[in-house]
Amino acid sequence: MTATKKFIIDFDSTFTKVEALDILGEISLKDDPLKVEKLQSIKDITDQGMEGKITFRESLVQRVEILNANKDQISELIAALMKKVSDSFQRNKEFLLENRNDIYIISNGFKDFVAPIVTSFGIKPENVFANEFVYDESGKITGFNKDNPLSQNNGKPDTIKKLNLTGDIYVIGDGYTDYEIKASGVANKFYAFTENIHRPSVSSKADHIAPSLDEILYVNKMNKKFSYPKSRINVLLLENVHPIGVELMKAEGYNVEVISSALSEDELAEKIKKYLYLASDLRLRSPKKF
Helix, strand or coil: CCCCEEEEECHHHHHECCCHHHHHHHHHCCCCCCHHHHHHHHHHHHHHHHCCCCCHHHHHHHHHHHHCCECHHHHHHHHHHHCCECHHHHHCHHHHHHCHHHEEEEEEEEHHHHHHHHHCCCCCHHHEEEECEEECCCCEEEEECCCCHHHCCCHHHHHHHHHCCCCEEEEEECCHHHHHHHHCCCCCEEEEECCCCCCHHHHCCCCEEECCHHHHHHHCCCCCCCCCCHHHCEEEEECCCCHHHHHHHHHCCCEEEEECCCCCHHHHHHHHHHCCEEECCCCCCCHHHC
16 A cells, blocks of 8 residues: 555444444343344434434434443453454455554444454554443443544544545445545545445445445555455356355355346346356256357
8 A cells, every 4th residue: 555545444334244233232132121122223223323314423322322231241242243354354454454554443333342353453553543432330331432523423524634644535434424524525535335234325425336345455456365356256146056155155255146046048148148157057958048
């Protein structure tokens, strides 16, 4: 990475496959008789905030209140999140380590669990910015530091402004608060990261839709490990392909479509025009069509 490029990376549903507070809810509410209803509420509130339907501060206050979590459960959360790092970030760990000086994690999540995950991938601790839980004497989470800019609306742009970064600034994220960075004028490009979740209301505002980190490195001519991003390779799997095979292809980053029903040869001939790879146990009666 040249010194003129800085990358601002989101954490939830970007660096990791999941929303961390959803996972914390699974842990903190496991014995709650209203667990199912409360977890759905947390998810709904998260989605509303990510899509810009409610303010981020409203989203944060409501979710922390429902969680009823404590400090001891954060360790359990960290262990769970270590297994949920996005596939393309795992594939590009070497890149993250080599370019750690120019990569910043700016998250509306909480440093209590964000920092342990990203620093294990080489991100510098001083380049990690996130909210902070407030605990009482017993270790119960009672709220969050309301003076932290990231707990406030437009917190991400304000945090970046204070860093006084030079050169081109590229934002990678899945949510509306990531788009706000570009909209505020403090970033040159916004990449809507869709590897884990695709929010049309966010991607419609992006400069580029990125189905993986591989894609971002490719378009910026910064990829060393892969000559071509697998997310640009379309794979069509037909009839009786084992689910494990499907998951392995997806985990490798390929753009996979599965069709379990039978297609006529004419339908198949039309369908495979955009695909590089085809896997099937189908016997073709007119192979010249393909």
